[in-house]
Amino acid sequence: MIGKVLAALLMLPAPVAALATPAAAAADDPYDVLVFSRTAGFRHDSIPAGTTAIRELGAANGFSVTATEDPAVFTTAGLAPYEAVVFLNTTGDVLNAAQQTAFEGYVRGGGGYVGVHAAADTEYDWPFYGNLVGAWFASHPAIQAADVVVEDRAHAATAHLPQRWHRTDEWYNYRTNARSTAHVLASLDEGSYSGGSMGADHPHAWCKTLDGGRSFYTGGGHTIESYSDPAFRAHLLGGIRYAARQANADCRPETGYTPLYNGSTTGWTQAGPGSFTNADATLTSTGGMGLLWYSAKQFTNYSLKLDWKMAGDDNSGVFIGFPPSSDPWSAVDNGYEVQIDATDAADRTTGSVYTFKSADLAARDAALNPPGEWNTYELLVEGEHLQVFLNGTKINDFTNTDPVRSLAGHIGLQNHGDGDDVSFRNVRIKELGGTTPPPGPRTGPVRGLANKCLDVSGAGTADGTKIQLYTCNSTAAQNWTVTPNSTFKALGKCLDVAGGATANGTKVQLYTCNNSAAQVWSAQADGTVRNPQSGRCLDVSNNSSADGQQIHIWDCLGAANQKWVLP
Structure with a gap:
């Protein structure tokens, strides 16, 4: 089958009309x-x-x-x-x-x-x-x-x-x-x-x-x-x-799946400059690099199934385990990508966990349909264990051991770039239950306006130390432990709204963790971070990207100075 895949890549066939004279996309x-x-x-x-x-x-x-x-x-x-x-x-x-x-x-x-x-x-x-x-x-x-x-x-x-x-x-x-x-x-x-x-x-x-x-x-x-x-x-x-084994398919019995996409994009959000056309219950990538992600819900233990097709030598991927963000690079930096591209290096080809683990290439080659024909993925996530099935055949087995990343989180479909034409159909999920907790704390930089970082001024640890925007420098003053819908911690203390106030312009500071509402922060689907007590968002004052600019709270506007990429 891989010979057919490579031959088809070289020919780069154009899509065939739906009810044209029956013929295989690549010669059998x-x-x-x-x-x-x-x-x-x-x-x-x-x-x-x-x-x-x-x-x-x-x-x-x-x-x-x-x-x-x-x-x-x-x-x-x-x-x-x-x-x-x-x-x-x-x-x-x-x-x-x-x-x-x-x-x-x-x-x-x-x-x-x-x-x-x-x-x-x-x-x-x-x-x-x-x-x-x-x-x-x-x-x-x-x-x-x-x-x-x-x-x-x-x-x-x-x-x-x-x-x-x-x-x-x-x-x-x-x-x-x-x-x-x-x-x-x-x-x-x-x-x-x-x-x-x-x-x-x-x-x-x-x-x-x-x-x-x-x-x-x-x-x-x-x-x-x-x-x-x-x-x-x-x-x-x-x-x-x-x-006759000229085309592969996932023919295992299937029950209990809930559609996430079968024509309707309700619950989905586009991040980045690219997009997807939506016709005939089919999403097709177009434009620059971006991510269509299911923002309505995060998932922990689940079986995700979806159908995909490459037009030719194209590139895309399915992302899992990333936090909410309007920046498509957040999924790259914080989640895992199961790759779609049969011609790349072993750790970044179809079925690989991109740059982390190659697929079983012999099993992948035997299961893969060529460009112009549909393939089906199952991504089976149980805790921090991921199994990848291509057309019903297991082709990868991966365990996350990185404490900063998790397989739990959002899922998304990548539009890799202009000219990378990949289509998706019938995205469906079966939640498996179990005792795995929701996504836990993640540690790393919090990036904001002008790709600068949320920073504790002078790496100070005194209560009331200023929180500012500063050029990212990988120091402890910019290393935040973010617990979803809870605290942001750095240097052993918490991100805090001064005095528990709720007015526009109230300064944000570092303060001893005290479980108060002034220290609760909730990431939103549009990339903003909200303090639920005040209903206001984490904001770079005066929309200025200068080093040392004060962070405060302000009415949520969805503006660039309120967008944050979390670890």
């Missing part, structure tokens, strides 16, 4: 597909059209197709040439016991399975097959139009589709819900048609792994017309490519 290695359409029950008149469509897809996308209804091919030697086997509208008992054993060995050994429509109406007495297909057929209403709700828009079978896909087909009800054992790619909105019997959760297409093998199933494909529909043909092609 040649492979072979067996189409099996034997029926021992109802026979679909669409089988010839389906076979022709798969042959045409193969001719256009570099795989050969052998079509048969003879089960004698189901031997160890007979199946060995094929990377995937398509069960095209099969029905009833189509394999004998020996053939079943051979096919089970083929799948468990790494072979691919694609089930189309009535493949779920097949081999009811074979438990392995029931697990492989994901769910058995129960019933169906009359052929009619319905809305397919696309849940996963990163998988090769569904990435080209809109969030709601309106089409006509025969809509199966299933005996069980596949969601507990498979990753659901699309479901049916039973309110959009009549005759559904599974309720609010009605899976329609899904994928899964079984030992070494891969499985993809779609409930579509009853009608002859399906196989001339470009969207359905691309859906079928993506399933074949996944099963």
Whole structure:
């Protein structure tokens, strides 16, 4: 796969229109597909059209197709040439016991399975097959139009589709819900048609792994017309490519996630000069260096999943564990970046914890889809332990041991710079609970106006010592221990509003820590630092960046002289 990635980087392909003639973003290695359409029950008149469509897809996308209804091919030697086997509208008992054993060995050994429509109406007495297909057929209403709700828009079978896909087909009800054992790619909105019997959760297409093998199933494909529909043909092609290991995906079962972004940017804040366009429930980076960060909440123990795609040789990253700030460099200096850029050095390439730990490059290369195709990250944070999964494969395992940093905090998506075109979809999170406390104290400089530092005048320790702005010099007078929504400490004493006053212009000083409201400071999403008792913000007096300028409190204005970057 990495060869494809590098080749695609060199070609720098332009994005393909969503419903253009189905084709992989980068040329696949040649492979072979067996189409099996034997029926021992109802026979679909669409089988010839389906076979022709798969042959045409193969001719256009570099795989050969052998079509048969003879089960004698189901031997160890007979199946060995094929990377995937398509069960095209099969029905009833189509394999004998020996053939079943051979096919089970083929799948468990790494072979691919694609089930189309009535493949779920097949081999009811074979438990392995029931697990492989994901769910058995129960019933169906009359052929009619319905809305397919696309849940996963990163998988090769569904990435080209809109969030709601309106089409006509025969809509199966299933005996069980596949969601507990498979990753659901699309479901049916039973309110959009009549005759559904599974309720609010009605899976329609899904994928899964079984030992070494891969499985993809779609409930579509009853009608002859399906196989001339470009969207359905691309859906079928993506399933074949996944099963044949030409495209990677995270097909582990997924439940319990809350969307942070799936079209709406509510709760997100842009820091820095760059930005993201937001169209078709897709964020695409544009402009200069910046960070779109989820300012509505910080997270501790969680599983963060998101889908991303590079247009070519591009650069971006996912940031975690940083404090609130309007400066994108705060995330760089205080958090951790999981990198997106397959062509950089080992400790700063896709899957690395940027400059801290390289990914397992062999595992990464095997799991990575090339530019023009979507990838899925899971960042699993448990305390100070981070595991990175790429398309369901673990590629990094990192433990934070830096007492100044933490994996707990905000999350953000980087727009690296003009010309670095990276897109994101379906950002979702599952909070895991546990006993890990909220982000603890962080120690370091507090930077403000003109990139100068919050400073204790003369490094004095007497109560009432002036707090000022001063050129950063890495001395103890500028080394602050910041506890979120609590104190700022330096030289063993606290940042304090003189006399506990609340008026504009009240000086800020160093004072013995006394747990009073005059010593409580709360960082805000816009980069300001507020004293809740007064409702006013930490402010550089007269908006002057001169060394020695007095720090005081003032009405919160969000101006540059009230913006601070915390450690």
